[in-house]
Amino acid sequence: MGRRLSSRLVVNHLATALCGAMVLVALIPLLSLLWLVVSKGVGGLSLGFFIHRPVPVGEAGGGVGPAIVGTFTMVGMACVVALPIGVGTGVYLAEHGARPFARGVRFLAEVLSGVPSIVLGVVAYAMLVVPMKRFSALAGAVALSLVMIPPLARSTEEFVRLVPPSLREASLALGVPAWRTSLKVVLRTALGGIATAALLAVARGAGETAPLLFTALNNQYWSLRPDQPMASLTVQIYNYAISPYESWHEQAWSAALVLLLLVGLLNLGARLALRDRVGGRR
Amino acid sequence: MRRPTDTGTASAAGLAPPPPGPGPGAAVATGDRIWDIGLVAIGSGVVLVAGLIVFELSRTAAPAIDSIGIVPFVTGSDWDPVSDRFGALPFLYGTVVTSAVALTLALPVSVGLALFLAEMGPAFLRRPVSFAIETLAAIPSVVYGLWGLFVLVPVLRSPVEPFLARTLGFLPLFRGPPIGLGYLAAGIVLAIMILPTIASVTLDVLRTVPLPLREGALALGATRWEMIRISVLPYARPGIVGAALLGLGRALGETMAVAMVIGNSPGIHASLFSPGYTLPAVLANEFSEATGAVHVGALAGLGLVLLGLTVLLNAAARLMLVLTTQRFMRRAAA
Numbered sequence: 001m002g003r004r005l006s007s008r009l010v011v012n013h014l015a016t017a018l019c020g021a022m023v024l025v026a027l028i029p030l031l032s033l034l035w036l037v038v039s040k041g042v043g044g045l046s047l048g049f050f051i052h053r054p055v056p057v058g059e060a061g062g063g064v065g066p067a068i069v070g071t072f073t074m075v076g077m078a079c080v081v082a083l084p085i086g087v088g089t090g091v092y093l094a095e096h097g098a099r100p101f102a103r104g105v106r107f108l109a110e111v112l113s114g115v116p117s118i119v120l121g122v123v124a125y126a127m128l129v130v131p132m133k134r135f136s137a138l139a140g141a142v143a144l145s146l147v148m149i150p151p152l153a154r155s156t157e158e159f160v161r162l163v164p165p166s167l168r169e170a171s172l173a174l175g176v177p178a179w180r181t182s183l184k185v186v187l188r189t190a191l192g193g194i195a196t197a198a199l200l201a202v203a204r205g206a207g208e209t210a211p212l213l214f215t216a217l218n219n220q221y222w223s224l225r226p227d228q229p230m231a232s233l234t235v236q237i238y239n240y241a242i243s244p245y246e247s248w249h250e251q252a253w254s255a256a257l258v259l260l261l262l263v264g265l266l267n268l269g270a271r272l273a274l275r276d277r278v279g280g281r282r
Numbered sequence: 283m284r285r286p287t288d289t290g291t292a293s294a295a296g297l298a299p300p301p302p303g304p305g306p307g308a309a310v311a312t313g314d315r316i317w318d319i320g321l322v323a324i325g326s327g328v329v330l331v332a333g334l335i336v337f338e339l340s341r342t343a344a345p346a347i348d349s350i351g352i353v354p355f356v357t358g359s360d361w362d363p364v365s366d367r368f369g370a371l372p373f374l375y376g377t378v379v380t381s382a383v384a385l386t387l388a389l390p391v392s393v394g395l396a397l398f399l400a401e402m403g404p405a406f407l408r409r410p411v412s413f414a415i416e417t418l419a420a421i422p423s424v425v426y427g428l429w430g431l432f433v434l435v436p437v438l439r440s441p442v443e444p445f446l447a448r449t450l451g452f453l454p455l456f457r458g459p460p461i462g463l464g465y466l467a468a469g470i471v472l473a474i475m476i477l478p479t480i481a482s483v484t485l486d487v488l489r490t491v492p493l494p495l496r497e498g499a500l501a502l503g504a505t506r507w508e509m510i511r512i513s514v515l516p517y518a519r520p521g522i523v524g525a526a527l528l529g530l531g532r533a534l535g536e537t538m539a540v541a542m543v544i545g546n547s548p549g550i551h552a553s554l555f556s557p558g559y560t561l562p563a564v565l566a567n568e569f570s571e572a573t574g575a576v577h578v579g580a581l582a583g584l585g586l587v588l589l590g591l592t593v594l595l596n597a598a599a600r601l602m603l604v605l606t607t608q609r610f611m612r613r614a615a616a
Contacts, residue, residue, distance in 0.1 A: 012505040016402045022394030023403070023411060026481070029474045030418050033429045085331075088324030095321060105325045107600065108332050114528070114596035115335070115589060116535025118562045122585040125569065126338040135570070149331060179317030207422030210537035210562065214570035234424045238538060241428050249432065256425045267420050 034260075041257030044250050050258075054220050054236070057245045064255050066222050070137070070231040071262075073224060074216060075205045077141035079198075082148040086201065087194055089149070090156020095182060097157070106157070113150035120146040121211030129215060137223075137230035140216025144205045152201040159193025159274075160186065195273040203266035207259065209234035233259045339586045346579030355583055361548040363568065368580035370587060372548040376465065376558035377588075380540060381533040383469025383554065384476055389526055391473075392480035400488040401510055412485075419478035427542030430471040435462035435543055438470075443555055458553040463545035466554040471539045476529035483528055483603070487521030488514065490607055517606075524602030531595040535588060537562035561588045 048063055055062030089109065096102045124143035129135055163186050171181040187194070209232075217229040218239060233255055240252035347355065350368055358369020395415075399408050443460030450456045491514050499509040515522075545557020546567060561584050572578045 008505050008508065012507040015507040015510075016398070019394040019398035019402055022391045023398055023407075025391050026395050026418075026477055027411075027414055029429075030414055032433065033421065033425070036429060036433055037425065085324060085327045088321070089328050092321040092325035096318075096325070101322070102325065105328050107597075109328050110600055111593050111596045112328065112332060112335075114531045114535075114592050114599075116537065116562055116592060118535065118537045118565050119339070119585045119589050119592075120335070122342070122565065122569070122582055123335050123338045126342040126582065127334075130342070146331065146335070149328065153328060177313050179313045182317065203420065207420075207424075209422070209424040210566055213566050217570060234422060234538075237424050237428060238542070241424075241431055241542060252428055256428050259422060260425060263420055263422060267416075 037253060037256050037260055040250070040253035042254075044254030045257065049254060053222060057247065062251070064233060064236055064251070064258065066219060067231040067233045067236040067255065068258070069222070069224070070216070070219065071206055071233045074137055074141045074144055074212070074230060074232060075202055077137070077226065078144035078148055078205055079202065081142070082145040082152060082201065082205075083198060086149045086152030087156050087198065089153035090194075090197065091160055091182075091187065093153065093157040094160035106154075109150045109153045113154060116210070117143075117147045117208050118210035121213065121215055124211065124215045132227065134227075135215060135217035135229045136227050137216050138226040140212045140230060140232070141226070143211035143215045144208060147208055147211055148201040148205050151204060152197055155197035155200060156194055159197055160190045162193060163189045192273050196270040199266050199270035199273060203263050203270070206266065207234065207263050209238055213238075233262070335589070339582055339589060342582035343579050343586050345575040346583050349576055350580070355580070356587065359550060361564075363572070363577050366574075366576055368576070370561075370584055372550055373559050373561045373564050373584060374587070375550050376544065376560040376563075377534055379465050379554070379558065380468040380472055380544065380560055381530055383465065384472035384533045385526060385530055387470065387473035388477045388480055388529060392477050392525075392529075393484055393522060396481050396484035396488060397510060400485055401514065402506060415478045415481055418474070419482070423475070423536060423538040426471055426475055427539040430467060430539055430543040434470060435467050438462045438467055447555075454552040455554050458551075458555045460555055461545065461557065463543055464555050464557045465544065465551075468540045468544040468558070468560070469554070471543055472533045472536055475536060475539060476532045479532050480525045480529040483525035484518075484522055487518045487525065487603070487606055490521070491517045520602045521606035524599045524606065527595050527599035527602065531592045531599065534595065535562055535592050537566050541566045
C-alpha cells in the first residue's frame, strides 16, 4: 500500500461512478423502447383494432382481432401439453431431487431451456407440418409447448422447494402417507408458486414469434380450426414491421403495445399469485 | 428436503402401534409406489422431449447431409437454394460476429450494473433496478426487433456509423457505407437482450461470495473498490464467466430481433457496418418457403448446428456456475 489514501479514494469513487453509469446505460434502451411503443402505438388503439380482422394496404381501419384470438388459442392448446409435463417434472425434481436420474433430468431441463426457440419450431415442423402437408395451429401449439416445458419445470421445482420441510415432517409425523403428504400438504402449499410458474410460462409462450413462423404461419381471416394456419400477435407484428407500408408500420406499433400489455399483465398476475399464497414470502 | 425412505413407520396413525403384517401399511406402501412411479414417468418426459428434438432434426437434415456431406456443408461459403448449393459458413460467421459484438457490449455493462447494485450503490435502488432488468427480460423478441428496425437502425445510419468511420475508420471493422442494417445493429440489439441474463446471474453469483472474505479485506484497510478487486471478483470469476456463457448462448439463438435488423444477405464481410445473416435468421426467413427435401434438410442442418452450439455453451455455463456455488458450500461446511 505505497499509494496515498487520497489517490486510492479517488480510484474508489471513479469505479463507483463508472458502475453507477452502467446502471443508466442499461436503463436507456428500456426507457426508449417502452416510451416509443406507448407513444407510437397508443394512437392506433381503438375498439375496432381489437375486434376487426386485418385489411389490405390502402383501406382504412383493420385490426388484430384474429391475431389476439390466435395467440390465446395456441397458447391455450400448448398449455394442455406443457402444464402437465412441465409442472409434473418440476414436482418430480423437487421431490426426488437428489437421485442421480433426477440430477440428469434437471441438467437436461436447464440445457433445453437454452435451446433457441426457432430450433423447436423446426422440430414441430418436422413432426406435424411435413406429415400433414400444411401449416397448422396444432403445429404452432406443439412448438410453443416445447418452448414452455423446460423453464416451467425449473421454476415449478424452485417454488415447490420453497415449502418449509417442517410442514412435510409434521404431516408425516401425524401418520399421513408420504404420497398424500406430497399431494395434499406440500403441493397445496406450493399452489401459488406453481400458478406463478404457469403464468410466467404462458407469458413466455405468448411472446414467442420464431417457432410460429413456419408452423402456424399466419392468417388474415378468423379461424379456430387447429388444422389450419392461425394468426398470432407476434407474427402479425413481424409481418407488419418488415412490410414497406407506413400504415402497417403504425399497426405494428399498436400491436406491439397490445402484446406488451398482455405480457405485462401476465407477469403482474404471476407476481400477485406468489404474494398471495406463499405465506407472505416477498 | 429428501423424503424418508422408511415410509412404513409414517403409517402408524393415531396412538396404536403399527399393525403387523399386511395391514393399512401395505396400502400406504402401494400408494407411495404409485406416486413414485408416476413422478418418475413424468420426469422422464423431459428426456423424451430431448430425444425427440435430436431425432426429428437429424431425420429432417439427413437428405441434405447425404447429398452434401458434413464438412462441405459446414465449411461451404456459398448459399444458393436455387442451384441447390448450401454452405453454412456465412451464417456461422454472422452468428459468431453478432454474438461477439453483443458480449463485448453487454458484459461490462451487466457486471458494472451488478457490482453497483450488490456492492456499491444505495440499497433502495436494488428493487426498482432489479424490476427494470426483469422487465427488460420479459419483453418479447419481436418488439426488440421493431424498436431496432425503426429506432436503432436510423440512429446508426446517422450519426453513429459515420462518426465511427471518421474516428475508428483505420480499423477494417468500421469501414464501408453506413447502411444502419447490419452486424453492428444486430450486435447492439442482442447486447440489450442478453444484458438481463448476464446481470441477474452475476447478481446471484455475487451473493454467494462469503462475507468473511469481504470483511477481511475491509479490515486490512481496503477501500470498497479494492475490496471488490481483491476479494469479490477473484472469487466470483468462474460464476461471471458462466453468466457470460449463458448470455452468449442466448445471443447465438436469438432470432426475430436479429432477422429484422441484420439486413439478411449471406456473405462474409470484415466491416460491422455491412449486412449479414445469422443461423436463426435464415431459418426464420427461408423455412416457410423452402421447397425440396435438400433445401429443408439444409435448413434443418443449420438448426442442428445451432442446437449443438447452444447445448455446449449452456452445459459449460452450468458447470462454471455449479463450480462457484459448490466451492462456497464446501467452505461453509468446513
